[in-house]
Amino acid sequence: MTEALGEASGKVILLGEHAVVYGAPALAAGIERGARARATRCSGASALRLGGRELRAAPAEEDVARAFAALLGALPDVGPVRVEAESDLPPGGGLGSSAALGVAIARSVAALAPAPAAAAVTDAAAAWERVFHGNPSGIDTTAAARGGCFRFTRAHGATSIAPRDDLWLCVGSTGVSSSTRIMVELVARLFERKPTLAATSIAGITALVENAALAIEAGDVVGLGRLMDLNQMLLAGMFVSTEAIEALCKLAREAGALGAKITGAGGGGSVIALLPPPGGGATSNVAADRVLAAWRDAGYSGFVTRVKAGV
Ligand code: MEV
Structure with missing residues (x-):
């Protein structure tokens, strides 16, 4: 060949x-x-x-x-x-x-x-x-x-998780490119200086992740959205959030998202917003349209993606 x-x-x-x-x-x-x-x-x-x-x-x-x-x-x-x-x-x-x-x-x-x-x-x-x-x-x-x-x-x-229903997400861009290396180093320095913050953040996030895995498998999108919001608070407490990230999350929640947070290293980059499912096997989602429109009106771009049920 x-x-x-x-x-x-x-x-x-x-x-x-x-x-x-x-x-x-x-x-x-x-x-x-x-x-x-x-x-x-x-x-x-x-x-x-x-x-x-x-x-x-x-x-x-x-x-x-x-x-x-x-x-x-x-x-x-x-x-x-x-x-x-x-x-x-x-x-x-x-x-x-x-x-x-x-x-x-x-x-x-x-x-x-x-x-x-x-x-x-x-x-x-x-x-x-x-x-x-x-x-x-x-x-x-x-x-x-x-x-x-x-x-x-x-x-x-990795261990597979099978979502009970499709998860609909809007992915919004801050328009600011960020370096994962720099953000990971920033957290490492913070955790060195503040070991108690490190321990509580890691324990808190661990609990949220385990509950979120159960919520995904049970099809509890409302619960999952709340857990994402709580995760965002802990990430903000680790100084990896920015004004643009907070603005994108707030706009998404106001437009009907069930939860919103950083995805990836933060410091710029992207956020994800979880949407109520459209129901009835629909292939479009009006909640997604509302979130994308709110972001667009505020000068941010985004797209919709779906994590498929049972995969
Ligand atoms: C980057 O997508 C995710 C981080 O947790 C870094 C990593 O896991 O290597 C920030």
């Missing part, structure tokens, strides 16, 4: 970001938007084409090239490859763009190997992600690789 394709999904973290870095559980789901890659055998040095630029794996002079070199180093040697990759997720948008790219690129290159290399794909995507995020929990690459709705811990990885 001389050419192979790879795909991966973006993600939303329903509850538990940041605490998951410290071993607590979190809930996440893959979304329809994601990343794609095409790997082609070539002569000369391996290179990655991304965002209209071509980067060589050696010498790797910037983060993306370093990440590409680390990713290739974790895969079986397939010789020099040229990889073209694209993502329809905004970088720094809290929707797992870098993890989706890492998994899609690793899948495309691994598909050129003579023997199946699925386990190596996980290691390769993790090596890619470490260049950008320093101490990633692994939840973003897990969501990129498996999609669906799941509970995740660093120690035990």
Whole structure:
């Protein structure tokens, strides 16, 4: 084979970001938007084409090239490859763009190997992600690789959760790109200075996550929305919220969302707002239209996504 394709999904973290870095559980789901890659055998040095630029794996002079070199180093040697990759997720948008790219690129290159290399794909995507995020929990690459709705811990990885009903979410963008690495470091410094805050935040978020998993399986969207709001309060107490995030959450709740919070690292990026289900297997949701209109009127963009029941 001389050419192979790879795909991966973006993600939303329903509850538990940041605490998951410290071993607590979190809930996440893959979304329809994601990343794609095409790997082609070539002569000369391996290179990655991304965002209209071509980067060589050696010498790797910037983060993306370093990440590409680390990713290739974790895969079986397939010789020099040229990889073209694209993502329809905004970088720094809290929707797992870098993890989706890492998994899609690793899948495309691994598909050129003579023997199946699925386990190596996980290691390769993790090596890619470490260049950008320093101490990633692994939840973003897990969501990129498996999609669906799941509970995740660093120690035990992912366990599927089957929502009783579809979960309808609006994803709103602050329009501000944020660095997961910087936000995770900010929380680490805060937790070092304030160990009591660390312990209470992590314990509180753990309880919310466990209750939210039950609410998702029971189809209790009102309960889930409340738990998301409480999670947002704890995240704000960890200084990862911003005025734009709070504004998006407030607008969504006023427009009928059952709960709203940061998704991902915060400091900018995106929020998610949980909507009342339309009922009767409808494929559109008027509550979503109201939330998106409220965001649009205030100068923010967003889109609607659905976490499918039973998947
Ligand atoms: C980023 O999507 C989620 C964080 O919890 C970081 C991580 O888990 O690696 C903030």
